[in-house]
Amino acid sequence: MKKIKVLAIVGLCVACFLSFTSNTIADTGVNKKVILVGGSLDLTGPAAFMGQGVKRGINLYFNKVNAEGGIHGRKLKYIAEDDGYVVAKTVSNYKKLTLKSRVFCLLGSTGSVGPKALKPYLEEDKIPLVGPYGYTSAMFRPFHTYLFNIYATCEDQAKIFVDYLKTELKLENPVIGLLAEDNEIGQDTIRGAEAQVKKVGWQAPVVELYKRSAIDFSSQVLRLKAKNVDALFFPVISSHSAQILKECQKANFQPLLFATATATDLRFLKMAGDSAYFGKGLRSFATQINHRDNSSGAEEFRAAIAKYDPSNKDPNSFNLFGYGIAKILCEGLQQAGADLTREKLISALEKMDGYETGIFAPMTYGPNNRQGTDSVRILRADHNKKDFVIETGWLHPE
């Protein structure tokens, strides 16, 4: 009897051991043929469509590079682990990627808290993480050697928002409203807007927050309306943006509306329906190009989709984002030379100055700069074309 019990326990231990066995690839994740790149993305959970989209975009670009001969003869392989928007799992995934799969570097990440939790680990293991998907300044402030940020942060966007109201739209002391999710992105936005408003000498912004589980924005919108807000900025995910627009329409609330990069898809316009063109119209801060327009980057992306991922009939901005960050990483890897190490990748990325991805604003890193870019451009929802049209070029915060 005891034998069976012992046997079962031994069997369990063997099974555990099997799961511990690591790959045979070298510690650094690079050999003659392959470069392993990993990422912890939210492939399930409340914002899963972002992680799924980014993963698809990255794989698209990697497939393209591999088909064109790879980087210095090495093929790229992307390993995505799911964290379901939970920090604990992000760290577990990091451990798995670095200690078991032995990746060379990390590409893409969930939200902004995840990479923050990884910071000490990245520092310890000296592993660079390129392109965290989050718009917060906490990514590179305080300076962190191993986090290569891509986006203009929400803080920058809020500053550009105030600048744009002042310089382009020539508003005088308007009431500025912010409607954000109560997370790091929301806090970053508030910080940026308050700083910039103080600088130009306008009154403090009206702030409304909600939680991710929210299903109803009516009271926030009504409160903003009651405060006579002239210009409203809502850096939130696309479905929430659409809901907010609908609420504004319902409440007959007509401020200048500013959404963020998540609200630049055609799908978003479809979701919002009429409400996107209601009142003074909707503008969006785009951190990347629109993949439907006729710039060279968009054409390249469309060609890649047609060739390497033809099943993707309706590419979205997250695909494009993944494509873009993969492109930046590949540029870095290319520049780092045939004898690839992590230090060389980091110094190659640091040398990047105004690199034109065709997707983001020109990318610039330096020994003390990990932001990449702080520019956004403004798109306007056009009623006749039923699409966004470009309103400005790349804008910097002042």
Place this chain on the structure above:
Amino acid sequence: MRTFSVKIGSRRITLSDRMIQENDYRKWWIIPVVAGVYLLPLFLNEYSIYLMNMLAATIIGAVALDILCGFCGQLSLGHAAFIGIGAYSYGICHMTLAINPIFSLFIAGFTGAFVSLLIGIPSLRLKGLYLAIATMGFTFITDEAVRFLRAWTNGVEGFKISRIIDIGFVQLNSGDAGFYYFIYTLVIVAVIFSRLLLESKIGRAFTSIRDSDVAAEVSGINILLYKVLCFAISSFFASLSGALMGIIIGMISPEDINIMQSINYLIMLVIGGMGVVYGAVIGAVLITFLPEWISMLSNSFLPMTVDLSILQYLIFGLLILFFIVFEPNGVYGRWTVVKGYFKTFPFNERKVGRIAWIYRWR
């Protein structure tokens, strides 16, 4: 049908007819298992040690939920909240107030137990599933409270917790084997404690409330008191597990406090076997390693296009249903049935089939 005769006045007969089937409380197989647990880090690489440490914290959490769900029959969906509370209170005690880490661990546990009183007393007054609803609501409220108490918890930005604990004579880094020994000692203490609890008067009160609350009440058991006590003990261990998890990860953020985490622990109980301490342990082990096994299998059998993460979620859901419908006693229950089959091998009284839900094994 009765096949026995009642003996009247047999009180004066000595206990000579006490049956041979005296339970064997001395379980010698425990010793090789414990020895194995302590020897394991010698053979493991860094990732495996990390995984085993996470597993240890998970085991404590699963045992905590087992005390509440398995022993007392009260469903809680707020386990993640207590884990979060544990991590935050450990972090605040150790990092902000600079209290000795061992004390901080205890304070974290007691904070959880104290908070559980606040929820338990109103929601356990009623029979039924009110605790499940209340704890679910409590998860959302905790999430919001963490954001609201920005000054203490650092709000949405997440709270950094030191991954090193200094217990006087030695410093333990949560990635090291040293921490492994520390945390597995805690696991063994927790398992032994809950085993003893189950054998004691209090544990019997818990199980009797689970099986028939009316009978428990007329037997002199204060139902509310014991339910609340059970919830407090469970929350103590849950918070302890949360504090340990915080140490291992090095960070806690409000995003970690969500219902899915709580449900994960429930899955462990269902798969391992509810109402049995070893069942909770087995469930924790299986659920921690299952993703690894799934990905291993899929690497060899499935094409790359299948999205593993959703598949894994689906498999978890199906596992719950499979176990509840076909083997409600979990892996441990099935194991005892198989054991019983072999014990009485040629003389099986009846077919080994579905037996009672929540069946306590010795």
Place this chain on the structure above:
Amino acid sequence: MKILQVTDLFMSFRGLVALNGIGFSVEKGEIFGLIGTNGSGKSTFFNCVNHLYQPQRGKITYKGKHDLLSKRSHQIAKMGIARTFQNLELFHYTRVLENIMVGLHPRLDMRRYLRKFTLKALMSEWEADKNEAFKILNFLGITRFHSRLVTDLPYGLQKLIELGRALAAQPDLLLLDEPSAGMNESESKEVARLIKSIRDDFGCTILLVEHDMNLVQSICDRLCVLDSGEIVTIGRPDEIVKDPKVIRIFLGEESDA
């Protein structure tokens, strides 16, 4: 000495009157039987004594000083009132021995354990508790089933186990709700003898609800006949059976003629 004094107990469920102002008293050491047709309020009365139900009016006094209706059920159990149920209320998924040990609950003092420091002493204390339970099992003659699951056992045994759980508390007042329900004649006789020996060996007062007139007649010292929530008569069994009112209730109007 009156161990239980009931005065003017009234209870109704949404207008359905279950107990209509009943009042009687039970002497210490007697076996007091409650009989009546279905729905005459016998079980309801038991549930009021345990305070599982809250009657609208009336008073139940225990040992002359405790007002049971101001106590909670578990406090009542601790004061020495144990009971069995008409439809079994056992802990089905635990073993027989543990079922009995739950009955010991009010008598066990955890502080006793805390005073012991060596493991051996703890174990011996624990053994002592178990021996208490074994004594009960021995008395009932069901020791050999001690490690079986309750669900695996036949109905008659389950009834005995429930009785054992009630006895384990060493009650002063034992409430038995239809102890011979579902038993044949010879089994009923066994039960009758068992109840008598419980009274003699444990020295407790027994309050009994029963349908079986023969059983009640043979063991009860006094009887109370209930009909639709009202007391018909109280008295010695041999007087009761001759009472025409009782005969009418139990045998119908025709027999009167």
Place this chain on the structure above:
Amino acid sequence: MIIDGLINGIALGCIYALVALGFVLIYKATHVINFAQGEIMMFCSYICYAGSTTFHFNFILSFFFAVIAGFLLGALLERLFIRPLIGYPILPVVIATIGIAMVLQSVAALIWTFEPQKLDPFSGSPYQLWKVSISPVHLWTIIITFILIFLFSLFFRHSLVGIKLRAIAEDLIGSMASGIPVRRMYNFTWGLAGAIGAVAGILVAPVIFIHPHMGSIGLRALPAAVLGSFGSIPGAVVGGIVLGVSETIAGLYLPKEIKDVFPWLLLFLVLLIRPEGIFYTYEQKKV
């Protein structure tokens, strides 16, 4: 502002009421809280979406398609996973519903991906009534909910099946003895809850869009059910509307942190003050 808030609150409350009605139906019959109610809702709105996009039905047709699918889905789930558990304690059955929720969620994600989808049959600009503007979605939500509740009360009061269901809720053993097919009735109850879930899902879809996680709105309706004493059908309706209105009003006048946890705070308030809820009826376990 307060009138706008009230109307928003009533519309929100109607959705809560419909979801809570699904909870209460199943609770009344089987004493189980069905944690998969929100997921059934999500799945049915996906079916409606598929009806209008993949099969190109018009909206009315796909609405009924989804309601029938909801009925069948509920009945099927009961048959597959809940019927084998008849006679079990409540806890495993509740855990089984959690398992069902996970399966439905991941199946929806596998079929339709995580991308939020649009299902907006009531599009159009808001109507102006006096000085109040009300969006078509809200108007239809309120109208459909009240029609549904009216039909329900008729059903339970006058139809034979409704009376049987009430009998089962009242006394299981008694209704078994009088020849009511309890298992079939359980199946029917689950189907009914599924159909209500479908209606709720389609009504909420234009507001929060369809995505595999929209089932979480189901959880937010639980306080409504508690508020109206779990197990009472008028209680669920009143509880839902009270919850919706008070949540919106709280959002307007209380500090901004409160609004999204308001249902839960209200739940604790109810548990503290009157744990039985508003529509409590005396119920005693027979021993």
